[in-house]
Amino acid sequence: MRARAVEEAIPTFCAMCGPGPGCGIYAHVRDGRFAWVEGMRESPLNRGRLCAKAYAAPEWVYSPQRLKHPLRRTGEKGEGKFEPVSWDRALDLIAGRLKEQKEKYGPESLAVLAPARRTYSDFLNRFLVAHGSPNYGHSGICAMQKAFAFSYTLGGTPFPDIGRSNLVVIWGKQPVYSGSTRSNLKDILDARDRGARIVAIKPTMEPDVALCDLWIPIRPGTDAAFALAVLHTVVGENLYDAAFVSEWTYGFEELKDHVRKYTPDWAERITGVAAKQIVHFARLYASVKPACIDHGNGLEHAPSSNDAVRAVAILTAITGNLDRPGGDVFPSGGGMPRPKSPGIKDHYTSEWIDRLVGPEFPKPFQPWMEGTSSAYYRIIESVLTEKPYPVRTIISPGTQPAVSTRGTRNVLAALEKLDFYVVVDVMQTADMRYADVVIPVASMYETDHPFEFTPDWIMARRRVIEPLGDYKSDYEFWFDLAVKMGYGKDFWGGRIESCMNDLLEPLQLTMEELRKHPTGIVFPRKPPVYEKYAAVFTRRSTRLSREPFLPQGKVAIYNTTFEEHGFEPLPVWVEPPESLTGTPELAGRYPLVFSDFHTSKVYNAGWLRNLPCLREVLPYPTLQMHPDAARPRGICNGDWVTVESPHGSMKIRAEVNEGIRPDTVMALHGWWQGCEELGLPGFPLLDGGANTNSMYSVDARKAYDPLTTAMSSQTLVEVKKAD
Numbered sequence: 001m002r003a004r005a006v007e008e009a010i011p012t013f014c015a016m017c018g019p020g021p022g023c024g025i026y027a028h029v030r031d032g033r034f035a036w037v038e039g040m041r042e043s044p045l046n047r048g049r050l051c052a053k054a055y056a057a058p059e060w061v062y063s064p065q066r067l068k069h070p071l072r073r074t075g076e077k078g079e080g081k082f083e084p085v086s087w088d089r090a091l092d093l094i095a096g097r098l099k100e101q102k103e104k105y106g107p108e109s110l111a112v113l114a115p116a117r118r119t120y121s122d123f124l125n126r127f128l129v130a131h132g133s134p135n136y137g138h139s140g141i142c143a144m145q146k147a148f149a150f151s152y153t154l155g156g157t158p159f160p161d162i163g164r165s166n167l168v169v170i171w172g173k174q175p176v177y178s179g180s181t182r183s184n185l186k187d188i189l190d191a192r193d194r195g196a197r198i199v200a201i202k203p204t205m206e207p208d209v210a211l212c213d214l215w216i217p218i219r220p221g222t223d224a225a226f227a228l229a230v231l232h233t234v235v236g237e238n239l240y241d242a243a244f245v246s247e248w249t250y251g252f253e254e255l256k257d258h259v260r261k262y263t264p265d266w267a268e269r270i271t272g273v274a275a276k277q278i279v280h281f282a283r284l285y286a287s288v289k290p291a292c293i294d295h296g297n298g299l300e301h302a303p304s305s306n307d308a309v310r311a312v313a314i315l316t317a318i319t320g321n322l323d324r325p326g327g328d329v330f331p332s333g334g335g336m337p338r339p340k341s342p343g344i345k346d347h348y349t350s351e352w353i354d355r356l357v358g359p360e361f362p363k364p365f366q367p368w369m370e371g372t373s374s375a376y377y378r379i380i381e382s383v384l385t386e387k388p389y390p391v392r393t394i395i396s397p398g399t400q401p402a403v404s405t406r407g408t409r410n411v412l413a414a415l416e417k418l419d420f421y422v423v424v425d426v427m428q429t430a431d432m433r434y435a436d437v438v439i440p441v442a443s444m445y446e447t448d449h450p451f452e453f454t455p456d457w458i459m460a461r462r463r464v465i466e467p468l469g470d471y472k473s474d475y476e477f478w479f480d481l482a483v484k485m486g487y488g489k490d491f492w493g494g495r496i497e498s499c500m501n502d503l504l505e506p507l508q509l510t511m512e513e514l515r516k517h518p519t520g521i522v523f524p525r526k527p528p529v530y531e532k533y534a535a536v537f538t539r540r541s542t543r544l545s546r547e548p549f550l551p552q553g554k555v556a557i558y559n560t561t562f563e564e565h566g567f568e569p570l571p572v573w574v575e576p577p578e579s580l581t582g583t584p585e586l587a588g589r590y591p592l593v594f595s596d597f598h599t600s601k602v603y604n605a606g607w608l609r610n611l612p613c614l615r616e617v618l619p620y621p622t623l624q625m626h627p628d629a630a631r632p633r634g635i636c637n638g639d640w641v642t643v644e645s646p647h648g649s650m651k652i653r654a655e656v657n658e659g660i661r662p663d664t665v666m667a668l669h670g671w672w673q674g675c676e677e678l679g680l681p682g683f684p685l686l687d688g689g690a691n692t693n694s695m696y697s698v699d700a701r702k703a704y705d706p707l708t709t710a711m712s713s714q715t716l717v718e719v720k721k722a723d
């Protein structure tokens with residue numbers, strides 16, 4: 001007789017959006033094997049809802065592409081020849097090299113890359129501080145750029161109060177895909193049922209556009225021009241909230257003069273949106289009250305991104321939609337005290353800041369949010385240009401520079417030239433063949449730390465299965481390495497439990513206590529702060545920044561802080577490096593605008609395409625294309641096409657439909673993986689592949705936002721049917 005299968009449901013977090021706070025799940029373990037995933041209803045974050053990625057977790061954990069043993073390079077760089085070594089030996093190799101280089105080239109020769117916020121991000125910074133390097137290689141591509149513009153204009157990043165709104169503007173975001181279980185999707189659906197109007201501003205039509213009354217298909221990278229023309233109309237037609245403007249804004253008179261030249265006709269030529277429609281949107285947004293803006297990553301990837309976000313923030317404020325129910329509001333700070341942050345602050349002297357290899361934000365604005373930071377791509381660039389000095393060692397803990405940042409050709413050349421490259425990942429990565437040492441780490445289902453929290457919920461992560469090979473967690477990697485480097489005193493002597501307990505102290509909890517609450521502890525969330533703008537937000541700065549964001553204690557329409565440091569005090573328009581209106585000379589050979597987006601229904605950035613249960617949903621990289629662009633080129637839906645820009649080329653399949661501007665083609669970024677089980681190939685990182693980041697300019701003068709280093713993801717292309 002066969003014994004009945006033993007099944008256990010272990011409450012923990014999903015890890016399929018990467019190492020960040022995930023949705024609550026029950027991980028079902030059957031006969032010692034992680035078998036399936038169920039949504040956790042007790043979690044206030046997702047309330048039982050999950051997305052396709054969550055259900056794919058067991059396939060991810062047991063994937064044949066998992067890294068099981070630390071590896072050390074034996075062949076040439078790029079050749080992909082390695083030999084397995086023990087965890088201890090691998091860490092000795094890294095520590096040895098770091099010590100040697102610190103001695104020879106100074107501690108700043110080490111950089112750690114981390115584009116997105118991770119649960120372990122603070123420890124990356126902490127390690128760098130202990131080592132003596134300011135070069136935390138942050139972003140330039142995600143979230144911080146928007147946060148910067150909002151903070152220096154409004155005092156913080158507001159969120160849309162969709163639940164009370166009568167007009168919801170989805171701007172550069174795809175709420176159905178980017179976090180369907182926990183984002184604003186449910187609120188948008190409810191708003192729709194309530195009769196609120198919905199508008200989407202973005203070049204492509206995703207499922208959320210089906211809920212919209214109005215879709216404004218803007219040309220990629222032109223939001224600053226569009227928003228300036230909207231401001232022109234709102235100001236010119238006296239559609240602003242005079243009372244709010246006079247009490248709570250600084251520099252409105254200057255704005256009035258400034259936006260006179262940004263007429264809707266001027267913007268039509270740049271944005272491709274008809275002047276009539278710009279005026280219509282301005283009147284709609286300024287008259288339907290209250291109205292909110294749900295802003296996304298689409299606003300962050302252009303050389304004018306800081307000004308686009310500033311203009312959007314100013315629009316919110318002068319129409320009286322800031323800090324009002326149903327508008328864009330500020331969180332109350334949540335129901336629970338924040339756990340302590342493990343960061344180390346005292347090192348951020350001007351000497352420290354001066355050593356940044358390529359500041360993410362200009363030096364007067366450092367440190368910011370997470371500490372000092374160099375722009376992700378500028379670190380890579382320094383390896384090639386050796387200016388102001390070359391970074392010698394890069395550690396990539398859960399990031400793939402070859403697909404995540406622009407300029408793939410340069411990225412690969414830099415990885416080849418680097419003295420020492422370390423990859424720390426769960427799975428084989430796009431650039432591990434350039435690594436000197438590869439460190440496998442436990443997936444989040446194989447560790448019992450950290451705890452994770454949202455403003456109203458805290459829970460300890462639980463181990464679902466034992467590690468499948470010779471590896472430990474991300475935390476253990478940094479703690480073990482710190483001890484080997486002699487930085488143990490900054491890393492709780494290598495004891496993670498002590499560290500966690502220390503961080504939990506403000507909540508009067510320990511890990512042991514927390515584990516006694518299997519589904520975590522819920523702290524009732526406080527409602528947003530309404531109409532407390534004066535008291536709460538105008539005096540704020542981050543825990544790290546040295547000056548208040550709003551020196552006048554009011555919305556900074558005219559930004560004296562920027563002006564003092566030599567930047568534009570009012571938002572202006574800057575063309576992307578290649579565009580129809582900025583470089584018309586290129587448009588003959590490359591007549592279509594090309595850009596990309598980040599989220600899809602089944603993948604994360606540049607990973608998960610190796611999992612059959614996800615890959616069968618979206619098997620091929622596609623180029624969204626309007627029939628009017630496809631027809632004259634003899635291209636039909638499903639055809640393979642080559643896409644050529646001045647910097648690179650891709651070969652992907654055409655997806656022909658009317659949900660995109662006729663002068664624009666768009667693709668999902670992050671393609672390189674194959675899926676053996678489905679017989680689907682991987683793709684080259686450079687020409688003939690599907691890597692959008694190989695297509696863009698990285699020209700230091702044109703490809704960056706001058707203030708926030710946001711990088712352009714717009715170029716011009718020609719598309720042809722492939723042979």
Ligand SMILES: Nc1nc2c(c(=O)[nH]1)N[C@H]1C(S)=C(S)[C@@H](COP(=O)(O)OP(=O)(O)OC[C@H]3O[C@@H](n4cnc5c(=O)[nH]c(N)nc54)[C@H](O)[C@@H]3O)O[C@H]1N2
Pocket residue numbers: 018019115116141142143297397398399400401403404405406424425426427428429441442443444474596597598604605606607669670692693713
């Ligand atoms: N052209 C273009 N470029 C973009 C974007 C875009 O829209 N267009 N989007 C940008 C944005 S918003 C972001 S956030 C970045 C994303 O950029 P990255 O964060 O660099 O994303 P990935 O390249 O997917 O790398 C994530 C890696 O983390 C690994 N991983 C998953 N879980 C763990 C774990 O627990 N521990 C460790 N150590 N590794 C883990 C995965 O296997 C994968 O290799 O890309 C940016 N780049």
Ligand SMILES: Nc1nc2c(c(=O)[nH]1)N[C@H]1C(S)=C(S)[C@@H](COP(=O)(O)OP(=O)(O)OC[C@H]3O[C@@H](n4cnc5c(=O)[nH]c(N)nc54)[C@H](O)[C@@H]3O)O[C@H]1N2
Pocket residue numbers: 017116142143171172173174175177178179201202203204206218219220221222223295296297298299302595596597598599600601602603604605666
């Ligand atoms: N499934 C899934 N969910 C995720 C992630 C994931 O990888 N997979 N990643 C997470 C991360 S790191 C992030 S940053 C968020 C990102 O989530 P979102 O903020 O939703 O960003 P995107 O998915 O890039 O969608 C951007 C939208 O803006 C449009 N767009 C592109 N360029 C422009 C432009 O110039 N102007 C305007 N107005 N619109 C433009 C695109 O066509 C697309 O509709 O998602 C998070 N959630």
Ligand SMILES: [Mo]
Pocket residue numbers: 116141142143
């Ligand atoms: Mo992101």
